[in-house]
Amino acid sequence: MSQESEHGKWTVSSSDDSGDEQPEPEKPSTSLLQEAGQEKARVPQYPCSEARKAALKRKSSPLKLSNGDFPRDDAPAQKHKTSPQALGWCLSSSDEEDVSQSRTREEDGTASVRQEGYCAPKEDRRLALSHKSADPPDALPDAWDLLNGGNPFRFFLTKVKGIKTKYNSGALHIKDILSPLFGTLVSSVQFNYCIDVEWLVKQYPKEFRDKPLLIVHGEKRESKAELHEQAHSFKHVSLCQAKLDIAFGTHHTKMMLLHYEEGLRVVIHTSNLIDDDWYQKTQGMWISPLYPRLPPGSVESAGESHTNFKSDLISYLMAYNSPTLKEWVDILKQHDLSETRVYLLGSTPGRYQGNAKEKWGHLRLRKLLKEHATQVPDENSWPVIGQFSSIGSMGADQSKWLCSEFRGSLATLGNGTKALTNPDIPIHLIYPTVDNVRQSLEGYPAGGSLPYSIQTAQKQLWLHSFFHKWSAEISGRSHAMPHIKTYMRVSPDFQKIAWFLVTSANLSKAAWGTFEKNGTQLMIRSYELGVLFLPSEFGLDTGYFHVKENMFSDEPASSFPVPYDLPPEKYESKDRPWIWNIPYTKAPDTHGNMWVPK
Structure with a gap:
């Protein structure tokens, strides 16, 4: 079947037609096999979308033009070379486990941030170091001030490796969020869509890695069994399955509830609990104040905000109809959320x-x-x-x-x-357009997190006239x-x-x-x-x-702080929306690679 308009021509076999409307493709079981002859490394075991699976495949087995020549009209996308001094993010000693398993990258400007032993100058060491007791004293106030200083909205972006230090100012990594700097953790719950349990556990500082961790997910059948297999190795990790009784639904919520000796914190964000989502993507989060514990004997309505945030969050948790989450409802009721x-x-x-x-x-x-x-x-x-x-x-x-x-x-x-x-x-x-993805830090594999499919796109070409880059x-x-x-x-x-x-x-x-x-x-x-x-x-x-x-x-x-440019720039006639499950072989990405998803 072929469809053509000013926004592009795509061809798909009739057997690929689908009428589903899920926001991301149905999640299959994925255990990506290493290509023969490649260096052995830990392969992510999380169940995820077909688009993510294709991105993992292309990262482990990139496709280049066999003769090394690019089409004359389509030069390779410019590599994003950045001096080590400008990268502004180094690995702390708590990252030791991750360094030995770091992914293989093309030799471009971003590779140096993954090399063992590299570290930016001392003055550029920011939040990635904040959770270590041996941190230099001048590094500690940065993270604290970020949550308790001059950001009334408490809206943050995630750190991105491979960009200038100034653009990571005011940004956070998951390790910063889980840092002891913000509280002495008693227990936590992570709500998410795509989860790598081993990776997640390693994001907690060592002193908190045996604290009870509840993971709320939406996996079923083989994917659920895989997730349970992952969690089995960690005795402090328990799982809670969200009921999805309507076809094509997903458990897409991304939230952390962090229970401290000092109080409670809520984090609502957009990142999956996998390494790729905290590496070179633009993600957002809202981080609550530290909610203090209410005095004993407080009435049930105590600690409510003008926005009714407490009662609304309790209602949301109750909608899961889960005895396990009812325990977290009781914890919420014991805290003062009035500053929300x-x-x-x-x-x-x-x-x-x-x-x-x-x-x-x-x-x-x-x-x-x-x-x-x-x-x-x-x-x-x-x-x-x-x-x-x-x-x-x-x-x-x-x-x-x-x-x-x-x-x-x-x-x-x-x-x-x-x-x-x-x-x-x-x-x-x-x-994002195809060129947005092609010219990105990750190159074409970045499109694995943009799972707009050809089957959906070809049925709504009218929609693309609303698109902006x-x-x-x-x-x-x-x-x-x-x-x-x-x-x-x-x-x-x-x-x-x-x-x-x-x-x-x-x-x-x-x-x-x-x-x-x-x-x-x-x-x-x-x-x-x-x-x-x-x-x-x-x-x-x-x-x-x-x-x-x-x-x-x-x-x-x-x-x-809107995290993108205004006014938005409308697609030009040559622009195409990124569609993950069709090939792009006309022009190489920033790593010199093509995109063939299957």
Whole structure:
């Protein structure tokens, strides 16, 4: 079958047709075999999507042109060479286990950060060292100040290896999040989609590696058995399976609950619990304050925030209907979450009617924006921006979901809004082009975390007219492909933001929900979780944040750090959205390789 438009021509056999609408392909069991003759190394054993599996395969067995010559019209993508002094991230002694198993890389500017014995100059050693008791004294305040200093939003990006030090300023690695600097861990729970148990355990500092760790996942059948096999080696690790009773649903939520002797912390983020997601990708996270324990005898409603974050998080955990998670509900009830300034926005699988329709998904966002957002002048000219790493089936045309129920929710601003009936509110969708991926730090394998399939794309060519390129010069991450997902409402001049959401939810009906029974029922397939930032919760009565012009400057606290460039740049006629399961052999990537997924 062949389909052609201004956004590209693709060919796929009829046997590959699929009508599914999951945000990422169904997760098969994957135990990638080493290619014959390659150096033996630990191979990730996590079950994951077909796209991730293809990326692992191409990393272990890269494809180059046999004659070494590139097509004359398509030069290789420029390698991102960076001096060692600029990389700004070195391995601490707690990384010893990882160094011996470091992945093989092409000899480019990023390889040096993985070599044993390399370390950036002392003044560039930042958060990767913060959890070691032997750290130099000047390294410790950095991480502490990051969580307790001048970041009122508590919104952070992950560190990226291979970019200049200044672009990792204010960024965190998972080892920093789990550092003793932020609390003496008693136990923790990790909610996620794609999990490498051995890798995850090694991210905890050694003194915490025997503390009880609960992993909440959505694996079934062979994948579940594989995960249990992984966890079997770690006596302190237990598993909790999230029920997924509706076809094509996933447990896509990414959250940490960290219980300390000193209190409790909540982390809601966008990264899978695998090495690749914390290496050279753009990811986002919200990290709560340290929530203190309530005095004994406190009433059950104590410790609630103005945003009702505590009760909403408890409701989310209760939706799993798990006795194990009920224990974490009891822990939550014992802590004071009143300092929280964000709203929780989740999705849980089910079919919801009546008042329950507004509890989850895009109708939950609609309710929050209606009740708590502020109307702004000329709001109908304020575009909606969606930025994501995967795309589900939107339907035969834009009226089926994107520009009807979904836009109606995202365009809501206060009680008097007419967004539900206004067809003129612009929608800008940010998704990487083929060239974005080709020219990335990882090259084509970065596309393994962007699982938009040909089977879905060829059925909705109309959607691609909404697409804008990934560009992040403002944060120095244009070459670190996005796995972060964000949504917001911006002013026509792209200088103001009415609201901002960071979430696990991609652009899919499975994640956000879709109407059934003439709009009387909302059906959601997947678990998702995010946090919503509203200006009113940060002392602003203007109804908007200013866009922070420089991610690393000391602009007013009312300026929000959007992690990519505004205004977004629309696809040109030559641009194509990245589609993971078709070959790209016309031009090599930054490692001189081609992409043939199978």
